[in-house]
Amino acid sequence: MRAIITLLTAALVGRVVAAPPEPPAPVIEKRAAPTVSSSAGNIVGVTRLNTEAFNGIPFGEAPVGNLRLRPPVRVTKSLGTFDATQIAPACPQFLADSDSNDFLAMVIGTVANTALFQKALKISEDCLTINVIRPIGTKAGDKLPVLFWIFGGGFELGWSSMYDGGLLVTSAMQMGKPYVFVAINYRLGGFGFMPGKEILADGAANLGLLDQRMGLEWVADNIDAFGGDPDKVTIWGESAGAISVFDQMALYDGDNTYKGKPLFRGGIMNSGSIVPAEAVDSPKAQVVYDQVVANSDCAGSQDTLACLRALPYEKFLYASNSVPAFLSYSSVALSYLPRPDGKVLTRSPDLLAKGGKYAAVPMIIGDQEDEGTILALYQPNITNTDKLVRYLGDLFFHQASKAQLEGLVATYPPWVWDGSPFRSGIFNEVYPGFKRLAAILGDLVFTLSRRIFLDIATQVNPAVPAWSYLASYGQGTPILGTFHTSDLLQVFFGILPNYASRSVQSFYANFVYNLDPNDASGGSSGKSKVAENWPRWIGKERKLIQFYNNRNGYLDDTFRSASADFMAANADSLYI
Numbered sequence: 001m002r003a004i005i006t007l008l009t010a011a012l013v014g015r016v017v018a019a020p021p022e023p024p025a026p027v028i029e030k031r032a033a034p035t036v037s038s039s040a041g042n043i044v045g046v047t048r049l050n051t052e053a054f055n056g057i058p059f060g061e062a063p064v065g066n067l068r069l070r071p072p073v074r075v076t077k078s079l080g081t082f083d084a085t086q087i088a089p090a091c092p093q094f095l096a097d098s099d100s101n102d103f104l105a106m107v108i109g110t111v112a113n114t115a116l117f118q119k120a121l122k123i124s125e126d127c128l129t130i131n132v133i134r135p136i137g138t139k140a141g142d143k144l145p146v147l148f149w150i151f152g153g154g155f156e157l158g159w160s161s162m163y164d165g166g167l168l169v170t171s172a173m174q175m176g177k178p179y180v181f182v183a184i185n186y187r188l189g190g191f192g193f194m195p196g197k198e199i200l201a202d203g204a205a206n207l208g209l210l211d212q213r214m215g216l217e218w219v220a221d222n223i224d225a226f227g228g229d230p231d232k233v234t235i236w237g238e239s240a241g242a243i244s245v246f247d248q249m250a251l252y253d254g255d256n257t258y259k260g261k262p263l264f265r266g267g268i269m270n271s272g273s274i275v276p277a278e279a280v281d282s283p284k285a286q287v288v289y290d291q292v293v294a295n296s297d298c299a300g301s302q303d304t305l306a307c308l309r310a311l312p313y314e315k316f317l318y319a320s321n322s323v324p325a326f327l328s329y330s331s332v333a334l335s336y337l338p339r340p341d342g343k344v345l346t347r348s349p350d351l352l353a354k355g356g357k358y359a360a361v362p363m364i365i366g367d368q369e370d371e372g373t374i375l376a377l378y379q380p381n382i383t384n385t386d387k388l389v390r391y392l393g394d395l396f397f398h399q400a401s402k403a404q405l406e407g408l409v410a411t412y413p414p415w416v417w418d419g420s421p422f423r424s425g426i427f428n429e430v431y432p433g434f435k436r437l438a439a440i441l442g443d444l445v446f447t448l449s450r451r452i453f454l455d456i457a458t459q460v461n462p463a464v465p466a467w468s469y470l471a472s473y474g475q476g477t478p479i480l481g482t483f484h485t486s487d488l489l490q491v492f493f494g495i496l497p498n499y500a501s502r503s504v505q506s507f508y509a510n511f512v513y514n515l516d517p518n519d520a521s522g523g524s525s526g527k528s529k530v531a532e533n534w535p536r537w538i539g540k541e542r543k544l545i546q547f548y549n550n551r552n553g554y555l556d557d558t559f560r561s562a563s564a565d566f567m568a569a570n571a572d573s574l575y576i
Helices: 003-016 104-111 113-122 166-174 189-193 195-201 207-226 240-254 285-295 303-310 311-322 349-354 385-397 402-410 434-460 486-492 497-512 559-570
Strands: 036-040 039-044 051-058 081-083 129-135 144-150 181-183 227-238 266-270 363-368 466-471 544-549 552-556
Touching: 003 081, 036 207, 036 363, 039 497, 051 166, 129 166, 129 207, 144 207, 166 181, 166 497, 189 207, 189 227, 189 311, 195 285, 207 227, 207 240, 227 240, 227 486, 227 497, 240 266, 240 349, 266 497, 285 303, 285 311, 349 434, 349 497, 363 434, 363 497, 385 402, 385 434, 402 559, 434 466, 434 559, 466 486, 486 497, 497 544, 497 552
Parallel strands: 039 081, 144 181, 144 227, 227 266, 266 363, 363 466, 466 544
Antiparallel strands: 036 039, 051 129, 129 181, 544 552
16 A cells, blocks of 8 residues: 555656656757847747747745745846746745654655755745746737646645646647746745734735736736737636636635736636635634744744744745645645635635625636545545544544534445546455545545536626536546546646547637637637537536547536535535
């Protein structure tokens, strides 16, 4: 069992560390380096095979020293002539609990802290930067639509340069739908999402979301100089990035304007939407802050927050990473995540959605069929219903009664053939109860919360279109099925250039251009027209498109309805 977890975790971390760049993309020496003159300065990029890349452009001052654990400060001075030819530094990462005795956590933590790992990613607190990739030959004033990418990683790991959008831009060019791709770095873990009453009182909550918002504002100010259209921005994210997409819709009660204009006009959410969360100063959140302080040199300080800001980088990193991590037994009972603070996120995202306090824009939202399989690999001791109920109560839902948790679990039959990977019969039961737990974790955080969100959104804003999907192109993969993050391999990087990847990229290009995945107009050709029609998700019909390796199908979004109904009816008690 340990070997299986280690191998699969290595695969996941390896996917993060060694995400493939645009294939062969050499610098073409005879061409002059592309240079963009904007209000930010003269940005010098690099020419590649089909694209031009501008990496690591600062949009915020270095959040170090007294700016650590504070809202981002905009870069206002010109950068002068800025070299944007190298990879952007990654923000500090939280791959494993630095205070854990778990063998796997210690291995991951040791690898993450090696000089090689740190050097390869150029990890630095000074990391508030943006990457821009555009079709070769694009110039100011071309007014191409913009796809703004927010990476995922449980709000604990990830960085912009691991997602080279060159393949996507090249694919869009071939479809006659060229666009500008933008990827942002934002603060993670304790650097970007520290909770606690001290944080709330200081106005320092949800810093990672504020970093994202400032990046969008940078796009509004500068993307025209790169050939993009600031009035045609679509925000796109996966996992925590998808959750961030809705949070950007809901920030400041739905005010997504800057200088009188909307910062974005559409949203794409891969594996994530609303995450009902307790407040920044809730007892559950306060435990995290207190543990960070206890594992630092600040326990005896009268002003613990000021002390944390003054710590040397290595000591603050160790302390902030001493709480339970995403890649661990606690799984998606995250230590660090966006939490209501009364200002940035005024209420829990589910309540903001119900109240219509979000920027209602056309959206695509969907899931992998087996979102929970990777998440359930770390809990081999949860082998019966009592242990499962206790696990959910102890780590996830402190406001829920035992009866409520028993009611939730009861909607998932204990039979091995009913769990995830779904439709895999008696196979893939890694340990007793694995498939049941995988189904529950995937549904709670991703698949059924998506349906609940769509129910709310289509009732509150019925005129705003939404399209939804279920990806099944990994059916038959041992243990994992179509697992969480497999869309990155399939869609983003196109490692498997099959029917599914081509179909999704075509739908997305149409959406970026026309806010409708079925509308192939615009651009230089209609090559992004796809054979199938993707039906809108509306309250009565609830139709999903289902992506397979060799075809697309359709599915009624009614599966596991007893579980979804229970979650919706008890939503107030199922806060993380």
